Amino acid sequence: MLALDPRVVEAVWASVQPKLPPPAPDEHPLGCHRRRIPDRDCFSAILFRLVTGCSWDVAGLLGMGAETTLRRRRDAWLAAGVFDGLVEEAIAAYDRIIGLDLSEVGLDASQHKAPMGGEGTGPNPTDRGKSGWKWSLATDRAGIPVGWSVDAAQRNDIVLVAPTLDAVGARGLLADIETLHLDRGYDFARVAQDCATRGLSDVVCARRRPAGAGKRSVRVPLGMRWPVERTNSWLSNFGQLRRNTDRFVAQRLGQFALAVALIIVVKLMKWSDRWNR
Secondary structure (H helix, E strand, O other): OHHHOHHHHHHHHHHHHHHOOOOOOOOOOOOOOOOOOOHHHHHHHHHHHHHHOOOHHHHHHHHOOOHHHHHHHHHHHHHOOHHHHHHHHHHHHHHHHOOOOOOEEEEEEEEEEOOOOOOOOEEOOOOOOOEEEEEEEEEOOOOOEEEEEEEEOOOOHHHHHHHHHHHHHHOOOHHHOOEEEOOHHHOOHHHHHHHHHOOOOOEEOOOOEOOOOOOOOEOOOOOOOHHHHHHHHHHHOOHHHHEOOOOOHHHHHHHHHHHHHHHHHHHHHHHHHHHOO
16 A cells, blocks of 8 residues: 555654654663653554554554553554644645645545444444444545544434534635535535535535426536545545544544545655656
């Protein structure tokens, strides 16, 4: 997977390293505890687990750290906002180098397995009621994520429209959206109201409608939705997102932010290679 390409990993690590909190002081009275595992090794293990979906034990073999060490380091980085800062920097870098195209924005949800249950999960109606979670994602015309939210699998997609748009607005990008593309499952008055409240008047969201008595129904084109569907497919390639075993929303959001940052870095690498041939 391109997310594990050495150039991508090094670029992401270069951004992560300055954001890491300083290590706790050595307070062992005898100074005989084991040497602290380097942050770089822990990051490699966390990244490997995200991409492959393996257990902490397997990731620990790669990063030379025990499961408890990796969990503790992950939680410390989440508390310090490392992954949130990383994805914000990645989106800003893409906008500066290539430019976000918000003339056409797609929004869609995707639901996946969460076999361990926990906070923010629930019975998945498409998976025989097994525990699951979902994310709602908004992307620009090229499929670059600009806002997302997560919830339990049984939550209706239309409920996540407002928090997803609010996430776009938190980045100061909501006013730049010209057309919002949704599928026919979002064709409800609540969605129209949520969009109108946030200043979005051009919303392409329609299903087959009757043309009148004695006439055939007419299908209205659903617009440009393939970029967000493609990005959802990219994100589903990350094993830990596809089958999530963490039990807290903050942990899933951290994984999602790291995955988005990796996707953007891969995009920037490809853009650079194209122009440096």
